[in-house]
Amino acid sequence: MDSLINAAGRALASGDPLGALKRVALRDDAPALALRGIAMAQLGDFAKAKALLKSAARAFSPKEAVARARCVVAEAEIALVSRDLGWPEKALRSARTTLAAHGDRVNAAYAGSLEARRQILIGRLDEAERVLAGFDPAPLPPVARVAHELAAAGIAVRRLRTKVARAALGRAALAAYEANIPALKAEVESASLVLNMPVARLVAKGSEKPLELDEVEALLGSGSLVIDACRNVVRQADTVVSLAT
Numbered sequence: 001m002d003s004l005i006n007a008a009g010r011a012l013a014s015g016d017p018l019g020a021l022k023r024v025a026l027r028d029d030a031p032a033l034a035l036r037g038i039a040m041a042q043l044g045d046f047a048k049a050k051a052l053l054k055s056a057a058r059a060f061s062p063k064e065a066v067a068r069a070r071c072v073v074a075e076a077e078i079a080l081v082s083r084d085l086g087w088p089e090k091a092l093r094s095a096r097t098t099l100a101a102h103g104d105r106v107n108a109a110y111a112g113s114l115e116a117r118r119q120i121l122i123g124r125l126d127e128a129e130r131v132l133a134g135f136d137p138a139p140l141p142p143v144a145r146v147a148h149e150l151a152a153a154g155i156a157v158r159r160l161r162t163k164v165a166r167a168a169l170g171r172a173a174l175a176a177y178e179a180n181i182p183a184l185k186a187e188v189e190s191a192s193l194v195l196n197m198p199v200a201r202l203v204a205k206g207s208e209k210p211l212e213l214d215e216v217e218a219l220l221g222s223g224s225l226v227i228d229a230c231r232n233v234v235r236q237a238d239t240v241v242s243l244a245t
Contacts, residue, residue: 008035013143015181017042030059030067038074042183046078053078066102069095073111080114085122089115106144109135113147120154128155142179146172150191157194162214166195200230 004023011019017039024032037052057071072095079087096111112131119128128151137148149172156165169192176184198210202219211219220226226235227243234241 005031005035008032008039012038012042015042015179015183028059030056030064033059034067034071034074037071041074041078041081046082049078050075065098066104069098069111070104070107073099073107073114076111076114076118080118080121083121085118087118089118092118105135106140109137109140110144110147113144113151116151117147117154120151120158125155125158142175143181143184145175146179146184146188149175150188153191157213160213160217160220162195162217165213169195 004027008020008023011017011023012035020035020039024035027033027036033052033056037049037056039049040046040052041049053071053075057068060067060071072091076087076092076095079085092111092115096108096115099105099108099111112135116128116131119125119131132148132151132155135148137145140148149168153165153168153172156162156168169188172188173185173192176188195213197212199213200211200216202209202211202215220235223237228235232243234243
């Protein structure tokens with residue numbers, strides 16, 4: 001791999017897409033196309049990014065399975081950010097398997113985090129947990145650790161495990177600080193907001209009170225009879241009765 005490709009890769013890893021483009025913007029070889037696609041994704045031009053990544057995947061030879069798989073992972077990340085949940089998850093799973101088989105542990109783990117976050121968005125929390133349990137985030141580089149911890153926090157929030165979510169977001173914040181990428185720090189800060197803002201409204205004895213997530217968790221764990229107007233159910237302890245007709 002030549003020096004310009006290496007330099008562009010380092011620029012992207014540090015969150016400098018413009019610096020990367022300065023080095024490869026006029027090149028149309030497969031590695032340059034892939035880096036240009038990732039740079040455009042970081043700049044928010046997802047349509048251009050997807051086109052470049054598809055071109056890169058086609059330009060890599062069949063023997064370059066790892067490079068092709070990395071392009072698939074990058075496309076999957078764009079789909080996730082743009083909430084394109086129709087993107088084929090089998091392609092991401094296949095790419096993750098390819099990366100793991102070729103010893104690319106970091107990108108395989110990152111692909112797993114993306115897969116888990118997609119499962120979270122479509123409500124498959126058990127499947128998301130299974131994917132995350134398949135690898136240890138501790139030895140991963142900061143960016144991959146952030147992705148893993150954000151997925152773990154997303155599961156915990158939806159399961160109303162506030163302490164677990166706070167711990168995961170704390171680890172994500174530390175990893176984002178270590179990575180020193182502003183966009184990554186902003187993503188963690190945005191994800192953390194849900195723990196410190198009203199997420200529900202308690203109506204009881206003629207009065208109303210906004211509740212934060214930990215207060216909702218405490219209420220549902222108190223044994224009180226709760227009419228959950230959000231999910232259209234009645235809850236008391238572990239008993240849940242649907243009000244749907």
